Amino acid sequence: MRIGIGYDIHRFQEGRPLLLGGVPFPGETGLGGHSDADVLLHAIIDALLGAAGLGDIGQHFPPDDPAYHGANSLVLLARVLDMVRSAGLVVESVDATVIAERPRLAPHLAQMRERIAGVLGMPPSRINVKATTNEEMGALGRGEGIAAIAVALLREPQR
Numbered sequence: 001m002r003i004g005i006g007y008d009i010h011r012f013q014e015g016r017p018l019l020l021g022g023v024p025f026p027g028e029t030g031l032g033g034h035s036d037a038d039v040l041l042h043a044i045i046d047a048l049l050g051a052a053g054l055g056d057i058g059q060h061f062p063p064d065d066p067a068y069h070g071a072n073s074l075v076l077l078a079r080v081l082d083m084v085r086s087a088g089l090v091v092e093s094v095d096a097t098v099i100a101e102r103p104r105l106a107p108h109l110a111q112m113r114e115r116i117a118g119v120l121g122m123p124p125s126r127i128n129v130k131a132t133t134n135e136e137m138g139a140l141g142r143g144e145g146i147a148a149i150a151v152a153l154l155r156e157p158q159r
């Protein structure tokens with residue numbers, strides 16, 4: 001078994017669409033940053049890369065590379081799954097927490113879970129997505145952005 005952890009944070013930026021776990025939030029302020037700034041998928045990508053011993057998201061998809069400007073993070077996740085499989089590993093489970101004061105995420109968690117499970121080719125029961133606030137403390141508490149943390153468990157298939 002191999003375990004990996006991922007963390008990411010992005011600031012809100014007016015005029016950008018908000019995507020979390022590949023799910024769009026129409027009418028909500030989006031996040032700034034490289035690719036589509038899907039902070040949840042970026043944390044999961046880093047957890048998968050970490051568990052596989054394959055470095056981090058910035059090494060594989062450099063933020064200053066125009067190829068990844070506005071990139072769909074679900075596509076990046078699919079590419080990371082290919083890397084994990086090429087390393088001879090299978091994804092066993094993923095757990096993640098999104099930390100945000102807004103928007104309210106509870107009604108959308110099941111959809112995020114299904115979308116991530118779809119890309120990873122595994123049942124949604126093996127993907128868990130939770131949401132919490134920062135209790136109005138610090139930058140996240142002031143609603144300046146959204147953070148996410150994730151863990152992934154990989155295993156070597158039985159021979």
Ligand SMILES: [Zn+2]
Binds near residue numbers: 010033038039
């Ligand atoms: Zn990111």
